[in-house]
Amino acid sequence: MKLLRYLIQKEFIQIFRDKTLLLMMTVLPIVQLILLSSAASNEVKNVRIAIVDKDQSEISRSLSNKILANDRFSVVATSFDQDEAMNLMQLDKVDIILEVPLDFEKKHYRGEAPKLQMLVNAINGQQATIGSGYLSSIINSLSQELIMNEPLMIHTNNRNKNATITVSNNSWYNPELKYPHFMAPGILAELTALLTIILSAMNIVKEREVGTIEQINVTPIKKWQLIVGKLVPFLCIGMFVLTVGLAASKIVFDIPFRGSILLIYAYGFINIICVLGLGLLISNYADTQQQAIFIAFFFIMIFILMCGLFTPIDSMPKWAQYTTIPNPLAHFISLTRKVILKGSGFMDVKWEFIYTIMLAVIFNGAAVWTYKKQQ
Amino acid sequence: MNNENVLAVQNLTKKFGNFTAVNAITFEVKRGEIFGFLGANGAGKTTAMKMLNGLSKPTSGSGTVAGLDVIRQSEKIKERIGYMSQKFSLYEDLTVKENIRFYGGVYGLSRKRIKEKIEQILAELQLIEVASKLVKSLPLGWKQRLAFAISMVHDPIIVFMDEPTGGVDPAVRRQFWEAIYEAAKRGSTIFVTTHYMDEAEYCDRVSIMVDGKIEALDTPDNLKKQFNATSMDEVFLKLVRKIN
Numbered sequence: 001m002k003l004l005r006y007l008i009q010k011e012f013i014q015i016f017r018d019k020t021l022l023l024m025m026t027v028l029p030i031v032q033l034i035l036l037s038s039a040a041s042n043e044v045k046n047v048r049i050a051i052v053d054k055d056q057s058e059i060s061r062s063l064s065n066k067i068l069a070n071d072r073f074s075v076v077a078t079s080f081d082q083d084e085a086m087n088l089m090q091l092d093k094v095d096i097i098l099e100v101p102l103d104f105e106k107k108h109y110r111g112e113a114p115k116l117q118m119l120v121n122a123i124n125g126q127q128a129t130i131g132s133g134y135l136s137s138i139i140n141s142l143s144q145e146l147i148m149n150e151p152l153m154i155h156t157n158n159r160n161k162n163a164t165i166t167v168s169n170n171s172w173y174n175p176e177l178k179y180p181h182f183m184a185p186g187i188l189a190e191l192t193a194l195l196t197i198i199l200s201a202m203n204i205v206k207e208r209e210v211g212t213i214e215q216i217n218v219t220p221i222k223k224w225q226l227i228v229g230k231l232v233p234f235l236c237i238g239m240f241v242l243t244v245g246l247a248a249s250k251i252v253f254d255i256p257f258r259g260s261i262l263l264i265y266a267y268g269f270i271n272i273i274c275v276l277g278l279g280l281l282i283s284n285y286a287d288t289q290q291q292a293i294f295i296a297f298f299f300i301m302i303f304i305l306m307c308g309l310f311t312p313i314d315s316m317p318k319w320a321q322y323t324t325i326p327n328p329l330a331h332f333i334s335l336t337r338k339v340i341l342k343g344s345g346f347m348d349v350k351w352e353f354i355y356t357i358m359l360a361v362i363f364n365g366a367a368v369w370t371y372k373k374q375q
Numbered sequence: 376m377n378n379e380n381v382l383a384v385q386n387l388t389k390k391f392g393n394f395t396a397v398n399a400i401t402f403e404v405k406r407g408e409i410f411g412f413l414g415a416n417g418a419g420k421t422t423a424m425k426m427l428n429g430l431s432k433p434t435s436g437s438g439t440v441a442g443l444d445v446i447r448q449s450e451k452i453k454e455r456i457g458y459m460s461q462k463f464s465l466y467e468d469l470t471v472k473e474n475i476r477f478y479g480g481v482y483g484l485s486r487k488r489i490k491e492k493i494e495q496i497l498a499e500l501q502l503i504e505v506a507s508k509l510v511k512s513l514p515l516g517w518k519q520r521l522a523f524a525i526s527m528v529h530d531p532i533i534v535f536m537d538e539p540t541g542g543v544d545p546a547v548r549r550q551f552w553e554a555i556y557e558a559a560k561r562g563s564t565i566f567v568t569t570h571y572m573d574e575a576e577y578c579d580r581v582s583i584m585v586d587g588k589i590e591a592l593d594t595p596d597n598l599k600k601q602f603n604a605t606s607m608d609e610v611f612l613k614l615v616r617k618i619n
Contacts, residue, residue, distance in 0.1 A: 002483070003480060003483055005480070007477075007480075007481070013468075013469060014469065210462075210464075212466055214464060215458070215460060216481070218456070219478070219482060220454040220483070373450075
């Protein structure tokens with residue numbers, strides 16, 4: 001144990017002497033957290049729409065007004081001519097074309113259920129889906145109003161208007177649908193994991209490059225002592241980054257902490273040990289820092305793209321969903337979102353704990369196992 | 376010097392695939408001896424040395440170092456030996472004092488003993504003024520002497536040195552060898568590889584390795600007689616030419 005103290009002391013001295021590293025630990029996470037949380041958003045704010053109103057009726061005008069009143073849409077053109085609107089789409093000036101056909105109102109009052117046409121530029125699939133979703137809900141609400149407000153309407157098909165199913169949305173846990181509230185906990189988890197995995201992957205390799213590792217290998221130090229000696233200082237850094245990130249997300253985004261901070265720290269502790277283990281495992285297989293970075297990036301890319309931060313895990317194919325189980329980042333993100341936004345307790349996140357503990361044991365065990373003191 | 380063997384190996388061999396780097400070497404080193412381990416570049420000196428200090432696992436053969444088995448007790452051996460590698464191996468971003476403290480700690484010295492060692496090394500090497508300077512700011516010669524002192528921080532029975540004087544000027548080399556003599560006088564056994572044939576003259580006994588085999592082993596004077604040469608340089612050249 002005494003021996004470990006000297007190892008840890010040495011790592012800390014080296015860390016605090018490295019100015020770049022200190023900067024990486026403090027400024028970088030804050031900048032990324034603020035930048036990514038507010039910018040990396042799936043929210044579609046500015047859908048450009050062209051309205052081709054061939055009907056020029058009261059209904060079509062109230063539809064236009066509803067669209068104009070909605071701040072997610074900006075009406076960039078109104079025209080009678082569909083070709084003109086198509087040209088605008090071709091020039092990428094318009095995302096959606098809404099066409100109200102001639103005699104729309106007339107047909108409606110006749111009870112013929114007239115149809116509107118929506119043409120969506122689907123090059124940006126997400127923008128298209130979400131934009132058309134917004135537009136559909138506007139049209140739906142209009143049609144509800146029309147049904148309610150037109151007692152004189154002739155029902156040819158004898159539909160009971162009271163039987164109309166209405167869906168009312170209520171966003172729980174993030175009632176104002178604030179994007180940073182959703183992103184910040186995830187980005188925080190990602191940053192902590194990213195920084196610690198790179199730092200640990202580089203560390204032993206750096207010693208190998210410089211040649212000091214050989215000197216360590218001729219000392220009676222045990223393999224687990226060496227790994228623990230490397231792990232503890234980086235664990236402290238990880239917990240520090242986590243603290244900085246939590247404070248920054250509270251101060252900048254005013255994210256409500258509904259759950260227990262202690263639970264986040266307890267989990268963060270285990271998660272950081274887990275990713276550090278992977279980093280150290282990588283460093284056992286790399287001869288140069290360059291190699292270590294490449295291998296680390298291979299894992300980081302997969303972890304980030306498949307952790308549920310940008311694309312929901314639920315919408316992945318089933319087999320891909322299973323591949324997120326060995327992804328410590330996915331559990332971290334899932335847990336921070338549940339605990340911070342939903343106020344989940346330990347029993348609600350026990351699987352995140354169980355999986356991460358298993359991964360931590362595997363990664364660290366493998367790191368100790370594959371470290372070779374002897375060639 | 377007495378006749379007790381600190382190191383004795385029999386037919387120690389290391390193969391990398393089809394290539395035999397060290398081919399069945401057999402020799403002994405006695406307590407308090409300065410043993411020169413000579414050979415051309417690529418003759419297998421470093422590989423042989425790494426088998427002796429536990430960094431490399433022998434393919435076959437047997438032996439003991441500091442009374443322990445090189446195959447089965449390679450970890451235990453590490454407590455009793457010192458090693459100064461070819462590559463400079465102190466932490467450049469730590470100070471002189473921090474380096475001594477760290478290695479003292481890793482070898483399990485008590486806090487009191489570490490303090491004593493720091494004072495002793497700083498005084499002997501006249502490094503008191505630069506004790507709190509980073510190692511990277513020191514001239515190479517100072518670094519090498521510090522590395523030597525640190526490789527002996529735990530008072531090992533035998534110290535292995537892999538080309539310790541590579542790249543330093545003659546004055547520093549001389550200082551270095553004085554330090555080696557000093558250590559040997561105190562009872563340490565020194566196992567040193569070198570390129571410099573004049574340094575071979577300072578050794579009690581030398582072995583010359585060619586292509587993975589030990590081709591000659593005796594005191595410098597005996598070797599000179601045997602090869603009818605006036606200097607170790609000549610012995611070396613004659614031996615290498617005879618074989619190739």
